[in-house]
Amino acid sequence: MHTKSAPNTPLLNVNNVSWGIANKSILNNINVQISPGKFVGLIGPNGAGKSSLLRCLYRFNRPISGQITFNNHDIWQLKSEDYAKQVAVVLQETPSQFNLSVFDVIALGLTPHKSLFSSVTNSDKQNIIQAINTVGLEQHSNQSFESLSGGEKQRALIARAIVQQPQLLIMDEPTSHLDVKYQIQVMELAKSLGVTVFASFHDLNLAAAMCDELLVIKNGEITHSGTPTQVLTENMLAEVFGVCAQVNSHPQLSKAGNSIPHITYFYGYE
Amino acid sequence: MVMNNMSAVNTRHSLALFISIAAALFSLFAALSFGAADTSLEDVLNSFLLSNEASFNTRIIYELRMPRTLLAFMAGAGLAIAGLILQTVTRNPLADPYLFGISSGASFGVVVLMAFTGISAGFMLSTAALLGSLAAMSLLILIAARQQSAQVESMLLAGVALSFLFSAFTSLLLYWSDPQAVAAILFWTLGSFARAQWATLWLPLVVIVVCIGFMLSFRRQLNAMLLGDESAITLGVRVHRFRILMLVLSSLITAVLVAMCGGIGFVGLMVPHIVRFFISQGSVAGLLVTSLVGGTFMVWVDVFSRSLLKNQELPVGVITAAIGSVFFLSLLFFRKSKV
Numbered sequence: 001m002h003t004k005s006a007p008n009t010p011l012l013n014v015n016n017v018s019w020g021i022a023n024k025s026i027l028n029n030i031n032v033q034i035s036p037g038k039f040v041g042l043i044g045p046n047g048a049g050k051s052s053l054l055r056c057l058y059r060f061n062r063p064i065s066g067q068i069t070f071n072n073h074d075i076w077q078l079k080s081e082d083y084a085k086q087v088a089v090v091l092q093e094t095p096s097q098f099n100l101s102v103f104d105v106i107a108l109g110l111t112p113h114k115s116l117f118s119s120v121t122n123s124d125k126q127n128i129i130q131a132i133n134t135v136g137l138e139q140h141s142n143q144s145f146e147s148l149s150g151g152e153k154q155r156a157l158i159a160r161a162i163v164q165q166p167q168l169l170i171m172d173e174p175t176s177h178l179d180v181k182y183q184i185q186v187m188e189l190a191k192s193l194g195v196t197v198f199a200s201f202h203d204l205n206l207a208a209a210m211c212d213e214l215l216v217i218k219n220g221e222i223t224h225s226g227t228p229t230q231v232l233t234e235n236m237l238a239e240v241f242g243v244c245a246q247v248n249s250h251p252q253l254s255k256a257g258n259s260i261p262h263i264t265y266f267y268g269y270e
Numbered sequence: 271m272v273m274n275n276m277s278a279v280n281t282r283h284s285l286a287l288f289i290s291i292a293a294a295l296f297s298l299f300a301a302l303s304f305g306a307a308d309t310s311l312e313d314v315l316n317s318f319l320l321s322n323e324a325s326f327n328t329r330i331i332y333e334l335r336m337p338r339t340l341l342a343f344m345a346g347a348g349l350a351i352a353g354l355i356l357q358t359v360t361r362n363p364l365a366d367p368y369l370f371g372i373s374s375g376a377s378f379g380v381v382v383l384m385a386f387t388g389i390s391a392g393f394m395l396s397t398a399a400l401l402g403s404l405a406a407m408s409l410l411i412l413i414a415a416r417q418q419s420a421q422v423e424s425m426l427l428a429g430v431a432l433s434f435l436f437s438a439f440t441s442l443l444l445y446w447s448d449p450q451a452v453a454a455i456l457f458w459t460l461g462s463f464a465r466a467q468w469a470t471l472w473l474p475l476v477v478i479v480v481c482i483g484f485m486l487s488f489r490r491q492l493n494a495m496l497l498g499d500e501s502a503i504t505l506g507v508r509v510h511r512f513r514i515l516m517l518v519l520s521s522l523i524t525a526v527l528v529a530m531c532g533g534i535g536f537v538g539l540m541v542p543h544i545v546r547f548f549i550s551q552g553s554v555a556g557l558l559v560t561s562l563v564g565g566t567f568m569v570w571v572d573v574f575s576r577s578l579l580k581n582q583e584l585p586v587g588v589i590t591a592a593i594g595s596v597f598f599l600s601l602l603f604f605r606k607s608k609v
Contacts, residue, residue: 055500058503058504060504079506081506083506084505085506088504091504094497094498095361097361097363099546099550100496100550100552101552104550104552104553107552110490111493111505112505116487117487144550
C-alpha cells in the first residue's frame with residue numbers, strides 16, 4: 001500500500017478503459033499511467049484512437065467501462081470546474097466565431113477558478129500578462145484571435161493553459177498543421193512549463209525528441225510503451241505504421257543526456 | 271507594453287460604455303418631447319421639475335409617453351441581449367430570438383384568442399401571446415435537452431421547424447377569420463409600444479434585469495462557448511446544461527416582450543453584430559453596451575413610428591427592419607477591414 005505522496009504514484013491512471021460509438025468499439029481495455037513531471041507522447045496511425053483516448057481523459061467522452069483516476073480520484077466524481085483547475089487542454093484546432101481578442105481568449109483560463117460574480121483581480125491580470133509574455137504574444141494581445149497565424153493561435157492556447165495553472169496539460173496533436181519551426185517552438189514551450197504533459201503526436205521524430213515516454217496505440221489498443229529508444233524500433237514502425245524505415249541516433253542528445261532515436265523513412269512501396 | 275495595450279483597451283471599453291449610457295439617458299429624455307401633441311424639451315424638463323402641476327402636457331408625458339418610451343427601451347435592450355446570447359451559445363451569427371419560433375408561438379396564441387373569443391385587445395391578448403410563446407419555447411427546450419450530441423444543430427433546425435409549424439396553424443385560423451381580425455393580427459405581428467402602461471411595466475423590467483444579471487455572471491462561460499463545445503468542456507463548463515439555461519433565459523425575455531409589444535424583428539440579430547464591430551463582446555462592457563445600444567435604438571424607432579406620419583402610427587417592426595438593414599448594410603460596406 002503506497003501513500004499518495006510517493007513519487008511513483010501516477011498522476012493519471014487509466015484502468016481498463018473501453019469506449020465506442022454505436023456498437024463500434026474504438027478503445028479496448030486501455031491501461032495508461034502518467035507519472036508526475038513526465039512528458040508523455042501518444043503516437044499511432046490515423047484512426048487508431050488517439051483523439052478518442054485523450055477525449056476520455058478530459059471528460060468529453062465518457063468511457064463505457066473502466067475507470068480513470070486523477071490523483072486517486074475518479075475523474076467523473078469530481079466537479080467539472082475542479083477537474084478543469086487541474087487539467088488544461090490544447091486542442092488541434094479551435095474555431096472562433098465572434099472575434100474574441102487574444103487577451104480575452106487567454107483570460108478564459110481563469111474560468112474554472114472564478115466564482116460566478118467575481119471579477120478579474122490585479123493578480124489575475126498579472127498572471128495573464130505573464131502568460132502572454134511567456135508565449136511571446138505581447139504584440140498581439142489586442143488583436144482578434146481569429147487574425148492570428150496557426151502557430152500564434154496554439155501559443156495563445158498554451159498561454160490560456162498557463163493561466164489555468166494545471167498539474168497536467170493534455171495536447172491533441174497541437175502542431176499538426178504548423179510549419180516545422182512552430183512545431184518545435186510550440187512543443188518546446190509546452191516542455192518548458194514544468195507541468196506533466198500528455199500529448200499526441202503526428203511527427204514521430206518530434207515525439208522522439210520531446211518525450212520522456214512514448215505510448216503506441218493501434219486499433220484502440222496500446223501496443224507498445226517505454227522510452228523513445230525502446231519504442232521507436234524498425235519492427236514497430238513496420239508493424240504499427242506499415243512503413244519501412246531505418247532508426248539511427250539523432251546527432252543531438254536529450255537534455256537528460258540520453259540518445260534520441262531518429263527515423264529515416266524509405267520510399268517506393270508499389 | 272502589454273500593460274499599455276491593456277489600459278488602451280480598458281479605456282476604449284469604458285469610453286464605449288460611457289457613450290452608450292449617455293446616449294441612452296439623453297434618448298430616453300429627448301424621446302418624451304416627440305409625438306402627436308406639440309411639446310418641447312422645455313416642456314419635458316418642466317414636467318419633471320414642477321411635478322405637482324397637472325397640466326395637459328405633463329399628463330401626456332407622464333402617462334402616455336414615459337411608459338411607452340421605457341417599454342421601447344426595455345424591448346430593445348432585452349432583444350439585443352437575447353440575440354447576443356443565442357448567437358454565442360449556438361455560435362451561429364444568424365441566430366436571433368425570433369429564429370426559434372418564439373414569436374410564431376406568440377402569434378399563434380393571439381390568433382387563437384381572436385378567432386375563438388373575438389377579443390382583440392387588452393391584457394388577455396398579452397396573456398395569450400405569452401402562453402403561445404411559452405408553448406413554443408417548451409417544445410424547443412424539450413428537443414434541445416434530449417439531443418446531447420448535435421445539440422446546436424437540432425436546436426436551430428427545431429426552431430425553424432417550430433416557427434413554420436406555428437405559422438401554418440396561424441395562417442389556417444386566419445384563413446377562416448374575418449378581414450378585421452386579419453388586419454388586427456397583422457398590426458400585432460408588426461409590433462407597437464402603444465399598449466404600454468405603468469401598471470404592467472414591472473413584468474418586462476423584472477424579467478430583463480434578472481436575465482441580464484444571470485448573463486453577466488456567466489460571461490466567462492459564454493466566452494468559453496465561442497471556442498467550441500470541446501474547448502468549453504476543458505474549461506469546466508457543463509456545455510449542454512449551460513446552453514439550455516441560456517436558451518431558457520433568452521426565450522423568457524423574448525416571450526415577455528413579444529407578449530407586450532408584438533413581434534419586433536431584427537434588433538436581436540443586428541445590434542450584437544453592430545456592437546461587435548467596435549468592441550470585443552468578451553467583456554462586461556460588451557454585454558452592457560449591447561443592451562444599451564439596443565434600447566437606445568428602439569427608443570428612436572418608437573419616436574419615428576410616432577412622428578413620421580401625421581396622426582398615424584407606423585408599425586415598429588417595419589421601421590426596425592428598414593433602418594436596421596440599411597444601417598447594417600452600410601456598415602458592412604464601409605467598414606475598414608480590421609488589422
